[in-house]
Amino acid sequence: MATLELININKKFGDFTAVNDINLRVEEGEFVTLLGPSGCGKSTLLNMTAGLEDVTSGEIHINGEKVNHLGPFERDVAMVFQNYALYPHMTVEENIGFSLRLRKRPKNEIQDKVRKVAEMLELDKFMHRLPRELSGGQQQRVAIGRAVIREPSIFLFDEPFSNLDAALRLKTRGEIKELHQRLGVTSIFVTHDQEEALSLSDRIAVLRLGQLEQFGTPEDVYSRPASKYVARFIGTPQMDIFAGSFVNADGLHFQIGEAGIPLPVSFKIPDTAVDVGIRAEFVTLGSKGFDSAIRLVQPVGPFTYVTVDWQGGCVTARVNGVSHMKPKETIKVEIDPEGLLFFDRITEKRMDLQ
Amino acid sequence: MQTTNEYNRKRYRLGLWFVAPAVFVLLIVLAYPIFASLVLSFLRVRFAGQGLSFEFNGLNNYADLLRKDLFREALFRSVYYTVIEVVSVIVLALLVALMLNHPLGRSAFYRVVLLVPWALAPVANAVLWKWIYNANYGILNQALRGLGAIEENIIWLGKPWLALNMILVADIWKAVPFIALLILAGLQNIPSYLYKAARLDGANAWQQFVHITLPGIKTTFVISIVLQSIWALKVFDLIYVLTKGSPADSTVLLNYLSWRETFSNLDIGYGAAIANVLFALMLMLALVYIRALRPRQPQAQGG
Ligand SMILES: Nc1ncnc2c1ncn2[C@@H]1O[C@H](COP(=O)(O)OP(=O)(O)OP(=O)(O)O)[C@@H](O)[C@H]1O
Numbered sequence: 001m002a003t004l005e006l007i008n009i010n011k012k013f014g015d016f017t018a019v020n021d022i023n024l025r026v027e028e029g030e031f032v033t034l035l036g037p038s039g040c041g042k043s044t045l046l047n048m049t050a051g052l053e054d055v056t057s058g059e060i061h062i063n064g065e066k067v068n069h070l071g072p073f074e075r076d077v078a079m080v081f082q083n084y085a086l087y088p089h090m091t092v093e094e095n096i097g098f099s100l101r102l103r104k105r106p107k108n109e110i111q112d113k114v115r116k117v118a119e120m121l122e123l124d125k126f127m128h129r130l131p132r133e134l135s136g137g138q139q140q141r142v143a144i145g146r147a148v149i150r151e152p153s154i155f156l157f158d159e160p161f162s163n164l165d166a167a168l169r170l171k172t173r174g175e176i177k178e179l180h181q182r183l184g185v186t187s188i189f190v191t192h193d194q195e196e197a198l199s200l201s202d203r204i205a206v207l208r209l210g211q212l213e214q215f216g217t218p219e220d221v222y223s224r225p226a227s228k229y230v231a232r233f234i235g236t237p238q239m240d241i242f243a244g245s246f247v248n249a250d251g252l253h254f255q256i257g258e259a260g261i262p263l264p265v266s267f268k269i270p271d272t273a274v275d276v277g278i279r280a281e282f283v284t285l286g287s288k289g290f291d292s293a294i295r296l297v298q299p300v301g302p303f304t305y306v307t308v309d310w311q312g313g314c315v316t317a318r319v320n321g322v323s324h325m326k327p328k329e330t331i332k333v334e335i336d337p338e339g340l341l342f343f344d345r346i347t348e349k350r351m352d353l354q
Numbered sequence: 355m356q357t358t359n360e361y362n363r364k365r366y367r368l369g370l371w372f373v374a375p376a377v378f379v380l381l382i383v384l385a386y387p388i389f390a391s392l393v394l395s396f397l398r399v400r401f402a403g404q405g406l407s408f409e410f411n412g413l414n415n416y417a418d419l420l421r422k423d424l425f426r427e428a429l430f431r432s433v434y435y436t437v438i439e440v441v442s443v444i445v446l447a448l449l450v451a452l453m454l455n456h457p458l459g460r461s462a463f464y465r466v467v468l469l470v471p472w473a474l475a476p477v478a479n480a481v482l483w484k485w486i487y488n489a490n491y492g493i494l495n496q497a498l499r500g501l502g503a504i505e506e507n508i509i510w511l512g513k514p515w516l517a518l519n520m521i522l523v524a525d526i527w528k529a530v531p532f533i534a535l536l537i538l539a540g541l542q543n544i545p546s547y548l549y550k551a552a553r554l555d556g557a558n559a560w561q562q563f564v565h566i567t568l569p570g571i572k573t574t575f576v577i578s579i580v581l582q583s584i585w586a587l588k589v590f591d592l593i594y595v596l597t598k599g600s601p602a603d604s605t606v607l608l609n610y611l612s613w614r615e616t617f618s619n620l621d622i623g624y625g626a627a628i629a630n631v632l633f634a635l636m637l638m639l640a641l642v643y644i645r646a647l648r649p650r651q652p653q654a655q656g657g
C-alpha cells in the first residue's frame with residue numbers, strides 16, 4: 001500500500017500537450033478513477049505513473065519519495081492493460097508466475113503463490129492453457145492475476161473492461177471492487193465509462209484535454225460538478241442545460257422561456273449571466289406546470305426516461321417503473337428548484353448560489 | 355436442398371475448369387521433370403551414333419552413390435556447407451534485424467542499402483567475388499596487406515578448405531539481407547505492449563529478449579532455417595564461377611556434382627540419381643516449412 005502524488009505533471013508529444021499541469025494526490029488504499037473521453041490523456045498519465053513513459057516536466061512521488069528516475073519495476077506498481085498483454089507463448093500458470101521466475105524465486109514458492117492467486121480468480125482449471133485458448137473474461141482474470149501475484153503497492157488499470165461484453169463487464173467490475181476491498185491496495189483505474197467510475201471509485205479525477213477538471217468523490221462529481229463539462233459527462237441520462245435569467249416578481253424566479261422556477265429567499269443572485277442544469281430525477285411529469293409535447297420514451301427497466309419539448313429545448317424526466325406515455329401526447333412539466341445547478345455562462349464553472 | 359446441392363456441384367465443376375490451365379502448366383514444368391529425373395535415375399543412358407540409347411539399370415545408379423568416394427565427400431561437404439551457412443546467416447541476419455528495428459535504424463535508407471546484395475543477379479554476385487578474391491589484383495589481398503594483416507598474397511581459391519569457406523562467405527553475404535528482412539518483419543509483429551508488460555514484471559533488456567523477442571520470432575526462425583538450408587543445398591552458380599569444383603574437387607557439392615556427372619561426364623542416369631537425393635532432402639525441408647507456416651489450431655482441451 002502506498003500514497004501516490006502527481007505534482008505539476010506535463011507531457012508533450014512534439015508540440016502537442018497531452019497532459020497539462022496535473023496535480024493529484026492519492027491516499028493509501030484509495031481507489032481512484034481517471035475519467036474522460038477518448039484522447040484526453042488518461043493512458044498517458046497512467047503510463048507515466050507506471051514509468052513506461054517519461055514525464056516532460058513534473059514530479060511523481062510514491063510513498064513520499066520521488067520516483068521519476070525509477071523504472072516500472074522499481075516503482076513497485078503493477079498494471080493491467082486494455083488488451084491484457086498476456087504473453088502468448090506462455091500458459092496461464094507461466095503468465096502469472098513470470099515475475100517470480102524472473103526474480104529466481106524457488107520453484108515450490110512460485111507454484112504455491114501461483115496456485116493461490118489462480119484459485120482466488122477461479123483460474124485453477126485453466127493452468128496449462130495458452131491465452132488464446134481462453135475466453136476474454138478468463139484472459140482478463142489472468143492479467144489481473146499477473147498483477148496481483150506481485151503484491152505491488154499500487155495497481156494501475158488501463159480500461160481493463162473495454163474488450164468484454166456488457167454482462168461480463170458488470171461481473172468483472174464487481175470482482176475488481178471486491179478484490180480492492182480484500183487487498184486494500186491503492187488503485188488507479190482508467191475508464192471513459194462514467195457509470196463504471198461512479199460505481200468503483202473512492203474518488204474520481206475527471207480529465208478534459210489533458211487537464212484535471214475535477215477531483216472528488218462520486219457524490220461530488222455527480223451532485224456538485226465543478227463545471228458544465230463534468231455535469232454533462234457524468235450521469236445518465238445526460239444533464240439538460242438551459243439559458244435563463246433571474247426575475248423578481250411575485251418572489252424570486254429563474255425564468256427559462258415562459259417557465260419561471262421559484263427560488264428560495266436565501267438565494268444569492270450573481271452578477272454574471274448563468275445557465276442552469278437540470279437532472280432527470282428533478283423533473284416531474286404530471287398535472288402541474290407547463291404543457292409540453294412528449295418526444296421520446298425510453299424504458300430502461302426500473303425507470304423510464306421521457307424526453308419532452310420544453311421552452312425551446314428538450315428536458316428529460318425520470319419516471320419510476322414502466323411508463324405508458326406515448327410520443328406526441330401532451331403532459332405538464334414541473335421542475336424541482338432544489339435540483340437546479342447553476343453555471344457561469346462564460347467560464348462554465350458551477351456557482352454555489354443556494 | 356436439392357437445388358443448393360445442384361448449384362454447389364455446378365460451382366465446383368466450373369471451378370475445376372478455372373484451375374485446370376494452371377494445373378496443366380504446373381504439371382508440365384514441375385511434375386514432368388521430377389518424374390523424368392526419377393525415371394532417368396533407373397536407366398543407363400548412352401550416346402550411340404546419332405542418338406541416345408536407354409537401358410534399364412535397376413538400382414545400380416543408387417548403388418554407385420554408395421560406392422563412389424566423391425559422392426560421399428560431396429554429401430559431407432554439402433552438409434558442412436549447409437550447417438555453417440544456416441548458422442552464420444541466421445545469427446548475422448538476427449543482428450542486422452535487431453539493428454534495423456532499433457529506433458536509430460528505422461530509416462528506410464538502411465533497408466534499401468541492405469537489399470543490394472540480395473537484388474544482385476547470382477552470377478553477377480559470383481563474378482564480383484571472383485574479383486574480390488583474385489590472388490594478384492583482388493581487393494581482399496590488397497586490403498589485408500594495407501592493414502598489415504598479411505605479408506604475402508593469399509590464393510583464396512587455391513586451397514581446399516579455404517576455397518570452400520571463401521565460397522561460403524560470398525554466399526552468406528548474399529543471403530543475409532533477405533533473412534534479415536524476414537526476421538525484421540517478425541520483430542515488428544511483436545506487439546509493444548508485451549515489452550511494457552515484461553518491464554512491469556521486472557524483466558531487464560536481456561530477459562525481454564529471451565522471453566518476449568525470441569519466442570515472438572520462433573516461427574520466423576523455423577522458416578528462415580528451412581529456406582536457408584534449401585538455398586545452401588542447391589548452391590551452384592558460385593561454385594561454377596569461382597572454382598568449378600577445384601582445387602582437387604574440394605569445392606564439389608551435391609548440386610554441382612549432379613550437374614557435372616550429367617553434362618560433363620554425360621553419365622545422365624547417375625547425375626539424375628544424385629539430383630534425386632537432393633530432391634528428397636529438399637522435399638523434407640519443404641514439408642517442415644509448410645508445417646511451420648500452417649496456422650496453429652487452437653486446442654479444445656487444456657491440461
Ligand atoms: N506516442 C505518442 N505520440 C504522439 N501523440 C500521442 C502519443 N501517445 C498519445 N498521444 C496523443 O496524446 C493524447 C492522449 O492520448 P492517450 O492515449 O493518453 O488518450 P486516452 O485518454 O487514453 O484515450 P483512450 O480512451 O482512447 O485510450 C491523444 O490525443 C494522442 O493522440
Ligand SMILES: [Mg+2]
Binds near residue numbers: 159
Ligand atoms: Mg487509453
